[in-house]
Amino acid sequence: MRQIQNRSKLTGMVDLKPWLGVQGLTVRDFALGLDVPLKTAEDWVYRGVVPSTDNQAKLADYVHARCAHYWVIAVPNGPISEGVCQLCGHVREFTNSTEYAGPLAKPLGTTDKAVEGKSAA
Ligand SMILES: [Zn+2]
Numbered sequence: 001m002r003q004i005q006n007r008s009k010l011t012g013m014v015d016l017k018p019w020l021g022v023q024g025l026t027v028r029d030f031a032l033g034l035d036v037p038l039k040t041a042e043d044w045v046y047r048g049v050v051p052s053t054d055n056q057a058k059l060a061d062y063v064h065a066r067c068a069h070y071w072v073i074a075v076p077n078g079p080i081s082e083g084v085c086q087l088c089g090h091v092r093e094f095t096n097s098t099e100y101a102g103p104l105a106k107p108l109g110t111t112d113k114a115v116e117g118k119s120a121a
Contacts, residue, residue: 013056014063014088016045022087023066034062063088 020030031041036055043049044059051059069090071083076096083094 013050014059019063019067019087020045023068025066030062033066034058064090 016030020027025033027041027045028038030045031038034041034055040051040055044051050056067085067088067090069085070087071092071094072086073081073083073094075081079096081094081096082091084091
């Protein structure tokens, strides 16, 4: 009998090192932004030190505010879809309304004539 592992991530705690890399931030920027000593920030980023509850809240705010969220939205199932940010793990709900035009939506007014690579010789 196999046990099913619940691999859902804990929300709120980001893997800081890759996150900072993606945002183009240094640990120094991060420390300044959070108003914590550089060494403290380095402990969190490089040594996996878990911030205090206060700092965790601060950190989550900072990450949420700074993150260039990359939402991956689940297959619509009802009026609400759940989106998870691939960068910070933040979860939010998206309404499946008509306002949302997916990236696959065809722009209106464009012709379907594809320009072919071959020239008519
Ligand atoms: Zn994010």
